[in-house]
Amino acid sequence: MCPFGTQGKGAGERYQGAVTEGQGMEVSKAQMLAFLGVCSVLWGPLIEAGELPPPPASLEAVADAQLYLELVINQMNTGRLVHVQQRAGQLYLQANVLQEAGIHLPVTPPEEVGLDSVPGLHSEYDIQAQRLLLDVPPDWLPEQVLGRRSAYPRTDAMSSFGVLFNYDLYLNDTDDAGSYLAAWNEVRLFDSWGTLSNTGQYRRSIVAAGENQMNNGYLRYDTTWRFSDDERMLTYEAGDLITVALPWTSAIRMGGVQVSRDFGVRPDLVTYPLPQFSGEAAVPSSVDLFINGYKSSSENLQPGPYTLTNVPYINGAGEAVVVTTDALGRQVSTSVPFYVTSSLLQQGLSDFSVSAGSVRRGYGIDDFAYGPGVSSGSLRYGLTNNLTLESHLEASDSLTLGGVGGNLKLGNFGVLNSAVSQSQFDGRGGRQVSLGYQYSTPGLSLAYQRLQRFDDYADLTVIDTDYISLSRRSEQVTLALDLDRFGSMGAGYFDVVAADATRTRLLNLSWSKPLWFNSSLYVSANRELGDSNWAMQAQIVVPFDVRGNFSFGTERSSSGVTQQRVNYSRSVPTQGGVGFNLGYATGDPPDYRQADLTWRLQSVQLQAGVYGTSQQQTRWADASGSLVWMDGQTFAANRIDDAFVVVSTSGFPDVGVRYENQWIGNTDKNGHLLVPWSSAYYRGKYEIDPLNLAANILSPNVEQRVAVRRGSGYLLEFQLSRVAAASVHLVDARQQDLALGSAVLNEQNGARSVVGWDGLVYLENLAEQNSLQVIMPDGQQCKAKFGLPPETDQVPLVDPVVCQ
Structure with missing residues (x-):
């Protein structure tokens, strides 16, 4: 080992002492110099500084x-x-x-x-x-997978027991045609087991004229039970329903049962394939994703390969720019084109529907009229992210039908769809073939679709009729083009050959362009090929403010009749108010005019108007709204078509409520407020404003997020409570404030507190008579007793209370 000695000695002296004292042996001069060289390298700094040796250098x-x-x-x-x-x-x-x-x-x-x-x-x-x-x-x-594959976090959908009654009363009076009253209504019962609804209309002729006498009485439309399982994304229906159809099949009304995949119960889930951007990071970096020039996301990367997935808010072709930045600020930018379409399913995802029942007859005419038994089923499956397969089956006593199809993404060049189906109806066979193509970019949209039927092709829409109503062929081409500062243009061609071999071909052209001060110009022209005349229309719209706009234009029909129109309208505010619409046209028919007024209240929407010519006018009035019964109370509101929420503040009135940061109103005298609009399965934010509450009312939670089932209502409770509290002024026997920091024990409920400034202590959950045990900082103890004052809206001050 190296020698250690006093700092006053030299190296030779320290070495000599170590040898004579520690080892008691003699060495040569060369050995001594070599030993001192090693010591000076390894331990020299420590010897001089008196510290521990540093770690080895290699x-x-x-x-x-x-x-x-x-x-x-x-x-x-x-x-x-x-x-x-x-x-x-x-x-x-x-x-x-x-x-x-x-x-x-x-x-x-x-x-x-x-x-x-x-x-x-x-x-x-x-x-x-x-x-x-x-x-x-x-x-x-x-590999790292970055980005989010859902629109927002999922929340379990809720429902409470309640009853909803929707109504729409319409009164019509026309010169020389009589007058009538129509009352549409819907009764909906809902709870955690689903929704049971019934719709219908009551009609009554008030003044009959000529042959316009209608059938008076009540007419039933649909009676349906529906339950949606948002965990499994399934919807069960029983009663009157409409079958789920594919783009190349037809839907029918039936009375029966249906089970279907329902992606609508999971709006947070993205069902179509998302673009993925892959790369590698050698060192810790950050990655920014730009979609069509707009920043979409920013993520931190660890070293290694990565896959970036995000939800692009576009449909069609686009360009992504992936920018990686390392710790030294060096950037690498990569441009990647992509194509997104919602017509495809993600790989492994399936969509289906199965229904069975009887065909509905005379819908809108008969209450209970059903035909032969039928069944129908459809299936879509994402085989890959670029190919989605489809199949469809239909059956009845006289019909069998089967078909297959698919949607194929052609890289970044659009989507091709095709399907073929075969039917056998009353011993006669037929075939249907469809072919289509869609391509879209932010500035261009092109779609082509052709459907051809051969021989005696039939489906469930014709089995209960005396004639074949399916067209033999339909073909359409649509084009939309963004011309930047020159506006936008649209074109469409439609060719239909009906069942009786008559052919209709239509050509439509349109062009629109923004003008000064947010005004716009719109021009359209259409023509039936084979007819030499064009029907044309031109219109200029000038907005006055957020809710009002003025428009004027001219139009020409294919028969050569021209007409000039002028219109001024003002929309109704979302929170309620008055709106109106005024219009005048001259030409043929001469001097056509219209005027209507809308008054939207919190409980009902009222409308009235008149339209027609100087020879014949029609006057009408309408009242629509909803009545809701929940939590033992009835609420009146505008018509509710989707989900809704009743906010409860535990019986405390005049509490402000906000939905998605928008002011809705204050709770009524029973502590309730109806929020009549809420998108089903959307995770909405509801807040209460406790500023109007008394000081002795606790509001542990002032914000909740909740999703409501489709067609249902939910009772959202904010647990407010009034506490028996008081501020107590504690003094000693000399009427001096108790010392700051004295510990206080409520002997009735075991609650502990601390004396603050001026001898004040705040206590909750008090009884009518209370006793306190106090330990002061110097160790002395005392007791105090006091009674709780009568209940008020403020926290009372009990002053003074002697502790002795």
Whole structure:
């Protein structure tokens, strides 16, 4: 070992003392100089400074050792402390340690890996910081999947017991045609077991004229029970329903049962394939994603390969720019084109519908009229992210039908769809073939669809009729083009061959352009091919403010009749108010005029108007709204077509309520407020404003997020409570305030508190008579008794209370 001596001695003296005292032996002068050279290298600084020796300067300084080092991979601190063996200047690490750190070696490693023996792996021992620095190729590291695949977090949908009555009363009076009253209504009963609804209309002729006498009485439309399982994304229906159809099939009305996949119960879920952008990061970096020039997301990257997935709010072709930035600010930008379409399903995702029952007859004419028994089923399956397969089956006593189809994404060049189906109806066979193509970009949209039927093709829409009503062929082409500062243009061609072989071909052209001060110009022209005349229309719309606009234009029919129109309208405010619409036209028919007024209240919407010519006019009035019964109370509101919420504040009135940060109103005298609009299954935010509450009312929660089932209502309760509280002024026997910080124990409920400034202590959950035990900072104890004052809207002050 090297010698240690007093600082007053020289090196030779220290060495001499060490030899004579420690070892008692003599050495040569050469041995002494060599020994002093080693000491000056290894221990010189410590000898001079009187400190511990520093760590070795290189691996060769200590050939064999067991080390515990902090693991750093590609400049990314893993936060792991690993055991490293050092032998003959080489570092060895257990293979399972590398695997646990996420490093996948290209070959199967031995149980102990020599870090310098693996090609592609570079290791470095940071002696000063006691770290093991590893650099590996990025593809050896685990892949990272970044971005969000849902629109927003999912919330379980809720429903409470209640009854809803929707109504729409319409009164019509026409010159020389009589007058009548129509009252449409819907009764809906709902709870956690689903929704049971019935719709119908009551009609009554008031003044009959000529042959306009209608059938008076009540007419039933639909009676349906529906339950949606948002966990499994299934909807069960029984009663009157409409079958689910594919783009190349037809839907029918039936009375029966139906089970279908319902993606509508999960609006947070994205069902179509999302674009993915892949890459590698050698060191810790950040990645920014730009979609069509707009920043979509920003993520932090660890070293290794990554896949970035995000929800693009576009449909069609687009361009993504992926920008990675490392810790030194170096950036790499990559442009990637992509194509998004909602007509495809993600790989492995399925969509289906199965229904069985009897065909509905005379809908809107008869209450209960049903035909033969039928069944129908459809299935869509995402085979890959680029191919979605479809199939459809229909059956009845006289009909069998089967078909297959699919949607194929052609890279970044659009989507091709095709389907073929075969039917057998009353011994006659037929076939249907469809073919289509869609392509869209932010500035261009093109769609083509052709459907051809051969022989005696039939489906469920014709089995209960005396004639074949399906068209033989339909073909359509539509084009929309954004011309930038020159506006936008649209074109459409439609060719239909009916069942009786008559052919109709229509051509439609339109052009619109923004003008000054948010005004706009709209021009359209259409023509039936084979007819030499065009029907044309031109209109200019000038907005006056947010809710009002003025428009004027001219139009020409294909028969050559021209007409000029002028119109001024003002929309009704969302929160309620008055709106109106005024219009005048001259030409043929001459002097056509119209005027109507809308008054929207919180409980009902009222409308009235008149339209017609000077020879014949029609006057009408309408009242629509809803009545809701929930939590033992009836509420009146505008018509509710979807979900709604009743906010309860535990009986406390005049509490402000907000929905999605918009002011709705205050709770009534019973502590309720109806929020009549709420999108089903949407995770809406509801808030109460406690500022109007008394000081002794607790509101532990002032904000809740809740999703409501389709067609249902939910009772959203905010648990407010009035507390028996008081501020007590404690004094001692000399009428001096008790010392600050004295500990207070309520002997009735065991609650503890502390005396504040001026001897005041705040206490809750008090009884009519209360006793307190107080321990003062100096250790002295005293007791105080007081009675709770009568209940008020404020926290009372009990002053003074002697503690003795």
